[in-house]
Amino acid sequence: MDEDIVALLRERDQKSIELIAERYERLLRYIAVTILRDRETEVEECINDVYLKVWTHGAAFDLERASLRTWLKAITRNTALKYLRKAS
Numbered sequence: 001m002d003e004d005i006v007a008l009l010r011e012r013d014q015k016s017i018e019l020i021a022e023r024y025e026r027l028l029r030y031i032a033v034t035i036l037r038d039r040e041t042e043v044e045e046c047i048n049d050v051y052l053k054v055w056t057h058g059a060a061f062d063l064e065r066a067s068l069r070t071w072l073k074a075i076t077r078n079t080a081l082k083y084l085r086k087a088s
Contacts, residue, residue, distance in 0.1 A: 009058030
């Protein structure tokens with residue numbers, strides 16, 4: 001399944017983001033909420049930024065280096081931490 005999503009990302013097919021949202025939205029939201037706590041606006045912006053980063057850099061993603069899940073978790077964590085630093 002992840003291979004199909006990555007293939008769609010490389011083809012710049014918008015369906016890839018829909019599939020990622022379907023499969024990983026709860027995980028991404030969990031990570032963002034854990035870091036940002038009750039800042040709901042920042043959580044929403046963070047998740048949207050994650051999707052934008054995935055769309056922008058998806059063609060460069062390599063499944064041999066990491067799983068899609070691991071890559072998404074790292075992007076979400078780093079993006080949420082960026083929002084937390086901005087809020088402080």
